[in-house]
Amino acid sequence: MTAYVEYYRVSTDKQGRSGLGLEGQKEAVRRFLRDGDTTIQPPFVEVESGKKTDQDRPQLRAALEVCRKTGATLLIAKLDRLARDVAFIAALMKSDVRFVACDMPDADPFRLHIEAAIAEEEARKISQRTKAALAAAKARGVKLGGYRGYDLTQEQRAAGAERSAASRAAEASKRASALSPIIDAIRAEGVTSASGIARALNDRGIPTSRGGKWQAVQVQRFLALVG
Numbered sequence: 001m002t003a004y005v006e007y008y009r010v011s012t013d014k015q016g017r018s019g020l021g022l023e024g025q026k027e028a029v030r031r032f033l034r035d036g037d038t039t040i041q042p043p044f045v046e047v048e049s050g051k052k053t054d055q056d057r058p059q060l061r062a063a064l065e066v067c068r069k070t071g072a073t074l075l076i077a078k079l080d081r082l083a084r085d086v087a088f089i090a091a092l093m094k095s096d097v098r099f100v101a102c103d104m105p106d107a108d109p110f111r112l113h114i115e116a117a118i119a120e121e122e123a124r125k126i127s128q129r130t131k132a133a134l135a136a137a138k139a140r141g142v143k144l145g146g147y148r149g150y151d152l153t154q155e156q157r158a159a160g161a162e163r164s165a166a167s168r169a170a171e172a173s174k175r176a177s178a179l180s181p182i183i184d185a186i187r188a189e190g191v192t193s194a195s196g197i198a199r200a201l202n203d204r205g206i207p208t209s210r211g212g213k214w215q216a217v218q219v220q221r222f223l224a225l226v227g
Helices: 013-018 022-032 058-070 086-093 109-139 154-188 194-203 216-226
Strands: 003-010 044-047 073-076 099-101
Touching: 003 022, 003 058, 022 073, 044 058, 058 073, 086 109, 109 154, 154 194, 154 216, 194 216
Parallel strands: 003 044, 003 073, 073 099
Antiparallel strands: none
């Protein structure tokens, strides 16, 4: 039996209010917990960027303090929900608080360092792509921001669709970066069929991008995407 303190993080106020992203994390934790496991206190939920440290995140700081006082293990749905900072992850691994990520519960320190590095680099790339897309839209005369009392022109709507597509592409790239090493590890174990890989991903508690179970066809689409 293991005692856990749950910690969840969403990146925007909108996600926090709507539950977007939060429900998927909670579902991953529910699938991870085994009979006899316990959770201490209500979950800690943060609405904040993953690039900030625990000093800038009061809910994470509080969760870590509960772990220290009770000896419980910090439980997160995905490593990047804890942080997108290699130095932060490394410091936490050396601290007096144990933590487990549901998407890689058996990962050793070397694997955690690699995944943290991937998350940090992907965050940097997403930031660069977003800034470039916004700069390009601004250069074309697109008014950025919320409703300004007038209807958008066809050109502005097209620019908005372009930014949305860029955002989806960035998210897909991030997902591919995170999943590719895991699928490579599954293949190294001798599992090569799409259905077998799907079962292995489900057994590891790794959800699809929509938080559901993997099917063979989804694995085939992912493999076609990453080549």
